[in-house]
Amino acid sequence: xxxxxxxxxxxxxxxxxxxxxxxxxxxxFSIYEGEVTTLIGLxxxxxxxxxxxxxxxxxxxxxxxxxxxxxxxxMKKAEWNNYIGQISYMFQNNALFxxxxxxxxxxxxxxxxxxxxxxxxxxKAMARIEQTELTEVADKYSSEISxxxxxxxxxxxxxxxxxxxxLFDEPTTGQDPIRKNAILGMVADYQKRFGFxxxxxxxxxxxxxxxxxxxxxxxxxKIVFQGNPEDFESLDHPFRQELISSxxxxxxxxxGLYSRRQFKVRYQSxxxxxxxxxxxxxxxxxxxxxxxxxxxxxxxVAQQIIRSLGSYINKHFGAVGGFSSRQTINEYATVLPYxxxxxxxxxxxxxxxxxxxxxxxxxxxxxEGEDKPEDGVEFSVLAGLAQGKPQIEIESVMEFxxxxxxxxxxxxxxxxxxxx
Amino acid sequence: MADNSTVDDTTGTQAVKPEKGLLTSVFNFFGGxxxxxxxxxxxxxxxxxxxxxxxxxxxxxxxxxxxVYYIGAKSAxxxxxxxxxxxxxxxxxxxxxxxxxxxxxxxGTAIALTLIREMGxxxxxxxxxxxxxxxxxxxxxxxxxxxxxxALSTMRIDPLGFLISPRIAAAVISxxxxxxxxxxxxxxxxxxxxxxxxxxxxxxxxxxxxxxxxIDDITGGFIKSIVFGVLVVTICCFQGYFTHMRTDxxxxxxxxxSTTSAVVISCVMxxxxxxxxxxxxx
Numbered sequence: 273x274x275x276x277x278x279x280x281x282x283x284x285x286x287x288x289x290x291x292x293x294x295x296x297x298x299x300x301f302s303i304y305e306g307e308v309t310t311l312i313g314l315x316x317x318x319x320x321x322x323x324x325x326x327x328x329x330x331x332x333x334x335x336x337x338x339x340x341x342x343x344x345x346x347m348k349k350a351e352w353n354n355y356i357g358q359i360s361y362m363f364q365n366n367a368l369f370x371x372x373x374x375x376x377x378x379x380x381x382x383x384x385x386x387x388x389x390x391x392x393x394x395x396k397a398m399a400r401i402e403q404t405e406l407t408e409v410a411d412k413y414s415s416e417i418s419x420x421x422x423x424x425x426x427x428x429x430x431x432x433x434x435x436x437x438x439l440f441d442e443p444t445t446g447q448d449p450i451r452k453n454a455i456l457g458m459v460a461d462y463q464k465r466f467g468f469x470x471x472x473x474x475x476x477x478x479x480x481x482x483x484x485x486x487x488x489x490x491x492x493x494k495i496v497f498q499g500n501p502e503d504f505e506s507l508d509h510p511f512r513q514e515l516i517s518s519x520x521x522x523x524x525x526x527x528g529l530y531s532r533r534q535f536k537v538r539y540q541s542x543x544x545x546x547x548x549x550x551x552x553x554x555x556x557x558x559x560x561x562x563x564x565x566x567x568x569x570x571x572x573v574a575q576q577i578i579r580s581l582g583s584y585i586n587k588h589f590g591a592v593g594g595f596s597s598r599q600t601i602n603e604y605a606t607v608l609p610y611x612x613x614x615x616x617x618x619x620x621x622x623x624x625x626x627x628x629x630x631x632x633x634x635x636x637x638x639x640e641g642e643d644k645p646e647d648g649v650e651f652s653v654l655a656g657l658a659q660g661k662p663q664i665e666i667e668s669v670m671e672f673x674x675x676x677x678x679x680x681x682x683x684x685x686x687x688x689x690x691x692x
Numbered sequence: 693m694a695d696n697s698t699v700d701d702t703t704g705t706q707a708v709k710p711e712k713g714l715l716t717s718v719f720n721f722f723g724g725x726x727x728x729x730x731x732x733x734x735x736x737x738x739x740x741x742x743x744x745x746x747x748x749x750x751x752x753x754x755x756x757x758x759x760v761y762y763i764g765a766k767s768a769x770x771x772x773x774x775x776x777x778x779x780x781x782x783x784x785x786x787x788x789x790x791x792x793x794x795x796x797x798x799x800g801t802a803i804a805l806t807l808i809r810e811m812g813x814x815x816x817x818x819x820x821x822x823x824x825x826x827x828x829x830x831x832x833x834x835x836x837x838x839x840x841x842x843a844l845s846t847m848r849i850d851p852l853g854f855l856i857s858p859r860i861a862a863a864v865i866s867x868x869x870x871x872x873x874x875x876x877x878x879x880x881x882x883x884x885x886x887x888x889x890x891x892x893x894x895x896x897x898x899x900x901x902x903x904x905x906x907i908d909d910i911t912g913g914f915i916k917s918i919v920f921g922v923l924v925v926t927i928c929c930f931q932g933y934f935t936h937m938r939t940d941x942x943x944x945x946x947x948x949x950s951t952t953s954a955v956v957i958s959c960v961m962x963x964x965x966x967x968x969x970x971x972x973x974x
Contacts, residue, residue: 328845357848367839369840381849384751384849385849
């Protein structure tokens with residue numbers, strides 16, 4: 273499929289050496305328009321160096337970087353300005369001007385690189401500030417706000433010029449699990465909304481799979497993998513083993529659930545020992561209207577909902593021998609290896625009762641019949657069950673479960689407050 | 693076999709290695725220093741001219757005003773304080789020298805010419821270097837090591853136009869004004885010590901100050917102050933801007949060393965250029 277598409281950015285045999293240390297050794301990869309591509313690699317393997325080549329902060333010792341098929345080192349000044357004007361770069365340490373306020377930081381690129389009037393600049397910068405939930409701190413200096421807010425300021429500044437390509441250099445560094453996922457969710461959300469091409473450096477395995485169309489793996493100075501996240505999960509390469517051993521724990525941070533790879537391993541080990549006529553049940557849970565929650569109440573609230581549901585599923589189904597995993601940004605899958613469909617329906621009924629009773633932890637929620645605030649946002653949790661056999665692929669069983677999904681709970685949530 | 697090859701390699705290396713004589717070492721040392729100095733001066737000249745060209749933009753005006761406030765208005769107090777006491781000391785010293793010749797009447801002439809031609813521009817420039825120059829280096833250095841300058845490039849904002857040009861413009865505006873303040877307050881300081889304390893006639897003092905000061909003296913002082921301003925700002929900004937290129941240190945330490953270098957080099961260059969400018973204008 274990739275061979276039929278024209279890449280927006282392409283690296284062809286790019287090498288880079290600093291002193292006597294070779295960082296990149298003839299790397300080749302492609303980035304396609306409108307996609308989120310994530311560059312994964314262990315620390316100090318040249319991920320940021322790779323990104324800096326795209327923006328022209330570094331020049332390759334060998335090889336070429338092509339933008340829509342044209343080598344960037346052969347561009348004329350006007351072409352270069354046009355190219356670089358389409359790219360925004362979000363630095364790992366944010367690189368905010370600490371002597372400027374949040375508003376001034378966001379408005380800076382508009383003020384110096386466009387011919388917009390003062391009022392238009394103000395409107396555009398304030399729109400981005402509002403979208404990134406920074407209105408309350410717009411007049412504060414960047415050194416006066418929290419690390420998470422600084423990230424959002426950097427993101428707002430990167431997006432204020434409506435770029436076609438945004439390069440994110442480890443945007444989640446130093447953030448807590450909720451905030452990490454909120455930032456990744458924000459990247460995915462803005463990418464969908466504005467349609468830019470995103471190249472992201474991230475260590476957040478497996479969370480980053482949920483937002484990425486393509487994964488690039490940099491290992492031993494080479495790109496050892498480029499493809500979709502599903503293929504990357506089944507990659508048989510020493511890098512994958514090394515990466516998993518160093519980063520796997522991070523997969524548990526937000527929800528406490530298995531990563532998709534661990535989920536498959538557990539599935540195979542549990543079900544392979546069963547008789548071929550034995551049956552098991554699988555459930556798929558989906559949070560509906562999560563995008564609406566992110567947009568109206570913020571990414572933190574959305575991540576808290578994901579976390580709370582994940583923890584609840586883990587606790588409830590784990591107690592009866594089940595195991596669960598987060599499959600996509602708003603979907604969980606659970607396997608009950610020793611329960612048939614009838615028994616699993618009873619377990620699900622209990623779960624539904626408990627879940628409706630306790631609601632979402634850490635977010636103020638209202639159920640049907642309660643007085644709801646005017647600015648509340650509705651979302652629902654869907655769940656579906658299906659019966660599987662050990663010889664059937666888990667993906668097919670989950671597809672059936674998705675087909676059988678019904679509304680399990682509906683909440684209205686509002687900003688602030690603790691559990692209902 | 694491994695041992696043999698090691699011995700062979702070692703012997704081979706020693707055999708072809710040229711011996712360094714004392715003379716070669718001396719030439720290498722001074723040659724290297726001269727080349728580095730030459731490179732630095734060239735780089736600084738390019739740095740200055742590129743920044744100078746970017747000064748003439750409408751968008752730079754608010755930044756220039758801000759820098760005039762920072763370099764000029766904020767330095768005024770300390771420059772005037774130093775000017776006042778410099779004048780007082782000059783008044784005191786010259787009074788006792790002149791009284792020996794019975795020429796205390798020319799105290800005003802001596803004070804005016806010393807301050808306007810020489811001490812005003814030099815001391816004002818050194819004071820501004822200490823107050824504004826050092827902080828300029830530190831600020832730009834921190835912006836460099838925290839990637840703020842790289843961020844400007846990625847936003848298509850020319851860092852020289854954004855950070856350096858307004859400072860050079862502000863220095864060209866502020867240095868002569870601050871020098872004028874220094875001269876004026878210095879003359880008042882000398883009047884306090886010479887006339888109010890030691891009893892020289894005030895009318896005679898101010899008459900001598902006005903009558904002996906020629907327009908060339910004032911122009912010369914202003915030319916010097918502009919030259920010093922350009923030198924100080926270029927050196928201080930250059931040291932901060934390229935703090936990451938230092939080979940002797942990294943991070944915060946490199947900013948601290950760059951700040952020290954900026955102040956030392958600026959002060960030395962003020963005195964050297966003072967001689968050079970004097971030799972042209974006298």
